[in-house]
Amino acid sequence: MIKTKNLHKSFGNLEVLKGIDIDINPGEVVVLVGVSGSGKSTLLRCLNFLEKAQEGDIIIDGRAIDRKKDDLSKVRAEVGMVFQHFNLFPHKTVLENIMEAPLIVKKEEKGKAKELGLSLLEKVGLSDKADVYPNKLSGGQKQRVAIARALAMEPKALLFDEPTSALDPELVGEVLQVMQDLADEGMTMVVVTHEMKFAKEVADRIIMLDEGCIIEDADPETFFNHSTNERTQQFLEMVN
Numbered sequence: 001m002i003k004t005k006n007l008h009k010s011f012g013n014l015e016v017l018k019g020i021d022i023d024i025n026p027g028e029v030v031v032l033v034g035v036s037g038s039g040k041s042t043l044l045r046c047l048n049f050l051e052k053a054q055e056g057d058i059i060i061d062g063r064a065i066d067r068k069k070d071d072l073s074k075v076r077a078e079v080g081m082v083f084q085h086f087n088l089f090p091h092k093t094v095l096e097n098i099m100e101a102p103l104i105v106k107k108e109e110k111g112k113a114k115e116l117g118l119s120l121l122e123k124v125g126l127s128d129k130a131d132v133y134p135n136k137l138s139g140g141q142k143q144r145v146a147i148a149r150a151l152a153m154e155p156k157a158l159l160f161d162e163p164t165s166a167l168d169p170e171l172v173g174e175v176l177q178v179m180q181d182l183a184d185e186g187m188t189m190v191v192v193t194h195e196m197k198f199a200k201e202v203a204d205r206i207i208m209l210d211e212g213c214i215i216e217d218a219d220p221e222t223f224f225n226h227s228t229n230e231r232t233q234q235f236l237e238m239v240n
């Protein structure tokens with residue numbers, strides 16, 4: 001579903017991604033870990049074409065994306081992204097936030113967009129919040145709206161960049177639950193998170209980045225219990 005070949009990304013002289021090869025299958029949940037600055041966000045941003053890689057290919061659902069020829073808003077509709085900070089439109093209601101992209105990008109008919117929006121709100125447990133403004137929501141509720149908004153484009157895969165890192169601890173669980181539900185339904189997901197319980201229970205695979213290189217790509221059991229990599233050991237000591 002999402003594949004990269006020899007992906008390189010630099011900011012000036014700083015090489016942040018040093019030849020990344022990943023291959024994520026349909027329905028797979030991959031948790032991406034690594035210390036701060038290891039390149040996790042940059043990798044997700046490249047996969048969402050928010051950053052331009054200098055070298056390498058990104059292949060979405062079997063097709064190599066060409067930044068010049070492909071319509072990137074269409075590519076982003078196929079692979080959506082959820083950020084740490086939810087970036088909801090403050091002057092739009094919850095339902096309007098969710099309807100925005102289907103209406104503008106997909107030119108969806110209004111009644112249909114509304115119907116989809118309401119069903120997605122039900123899915124994330126916020127049916128009663130359709131007509132409120134984001135400033136009336138808790139952080140956990142805002143993030144669930146952001147997930148519904150991403151789903152409104154009916155993506156084939158979703159990228160999550162530390163979706164619970166900005167939340168008060170008591171609000172983390174409700175967002176992880178929505179993500180787990182999506183995983184159970186077969187959504188292809190790449191998740192950057194420090195929630196190791198989620199990684200252990202939900203991930204099919206853990207990929208660890210270190211200084212712009214993949215140093216582990218293993219199932220959770222192997223990653224958490226049998227890794228012999230020194231950097232992985234250090235990382236696990238730090239997060240546990």
Ligand code: ADP
Nearest residue numbers: 011014016034035036037038039040041042043
């Ligand atoms: P992570 O998400 O793993 O913490 P990032 O991908 O955000 O890591 O950052 C990796 C490195 O790239 C860091 O050294 C960071 O300072 C640098 N970096 C990220 N974005 C930019 C940018 N837009 N301009 C310059 N340097 C950047």
Ligand code: MG
Nearest residue numbers: 040041042161
């Ligand atoms: Mg980051």
